[in-house]
Amino acid sequence: MKTVFITGAASGIGLATARRFAADGWFVxxxxxxxxxxxxxxxxxxxxxxxxxxxxVMDRDSIQQALDHFSNQTQGRLDVLVNNAGVLTGGEFHQIDSKAHDMxxxxxxxxxxxxxxxxxxLLKQTPNSTLLNLxxxxxxxxxxxLAxxxxxxxxxxxxTEALNVEWKPYGIRVTCVKPPIVNTAMGASLPEQIMQRMAVDLLPEQVAEAIYRAVPGSNAGYLLGLKAQMMGLVTRLCPWFIRRKMIAYVTSYN
Structure with missing residues (x-):
């Protein structure tokens, strides 16, 4: 039975991802x-x-204990690690509490x-394993x-891009998914100025499906949704002054 270890798994994208893998018979x-x-x-x-x-995840001992706990249940097998835990505080950079920046x-x-x-x-000793970063x-x-x-x-x-190359000789694939605003508690906490033009585009279940499909893929990263893909295209092809106008517009700074 294939195995997946998920951080931040009790809610949001993490929980949706756990459910997606479980639905296909994985040990979660x-x-x-x-x-x-x-x-x-x-x-x-x-x-x-x-x-x-x-x-x-702010405590290395806690992380190691969690990995040891998981390994004891799976006989040392770790097919996929979903590095999902994360936090967000939005607002004017100079006004955000330094503790929020630190977090x-x-x-x-x-x-x-x-x-x-x-x-x-664990990833190294499991054939064809994958590290997927959110x-x-x-x-x-x-x-x-959101500086x-x-x-x-x-x-x-x-x-992700560095480890995609560095860990390939060990048989570990490293990739990431790049969603836009997702309909989670974190997404709902975004500043109102950003939400005016950057509407919620994805549900956690859609991101979970993208994560599941990214595991057997070949890219080092996946932009999710049309708006994200368009932003990626503009960033690659357009000079800075055009990119600046685009970002100013979508974040209501124009």
Whole structure:
């Protein structure tokens, strides 16, 4: 039985992803800082083959304990790691509390990095394994009022592209998905100015389906949705002054 380990699995995209893999018969590891949420899911009977526990991605010991817990249930097999845990605080850069900036850096960058590094031994010993990082369309072009979040996703994209090459000799495929605004609690927290023109485009279940389909794919990254793909095209083909006008327009800065 194939196995998948998911961080941030108690809600949103993480939970939708867990359900998608479970529907196809995978053994699912649900790991989240929300211990109560994980326990309820495991007790619900929704997952026929699953395990789960507390995992705080800001704590390397907690990550290692979660991976050890999962490995004990799967005899050391880890086919897919979905590096999903992340946070977002939007608003004017100079007005956002420094603690919120620290949290995005700690979880979206350091936490994602630590999860990938600590999971490497399990991925390496599992043939044809995959690391899939949750990225964002905001990794294509810096987004006003999402400056630090956007920058953190640039990091995720860069790490993904580097490890896609570096880990190939070990039989590990590394990729990411880049959704636009998703209809989750995180998506609902975006500043109103951005929401005026950047409407919610995707449901968590649609992102989960894209994640599932990306696992056997060949690309280092996947832009989800027409708007995201158009932004990617404009970024590749157009000079900066045009890209600047586009971003100013879609974020209501014009």
């Amino acid at each position: 590891g649900l790991y989240d800082i929300n211990q109560e949420g994980v326990d309820k899911l495991l007790q619900s009977g929704e997952f026929a083959n699953a395990c789960g526990a507390y995992c705080n 995005m850096i700690s979880i979206n960058i350091k936490g994602l990095t630590d999860v990938a590094q600590l999971a490497f031994p 990225c964002s369309v905001s990794s294509v072009q810096g987004i006003p009022q 630090v979040y956007s920058a953190s996703k640039f990091y995720v994209n860069g790490l």
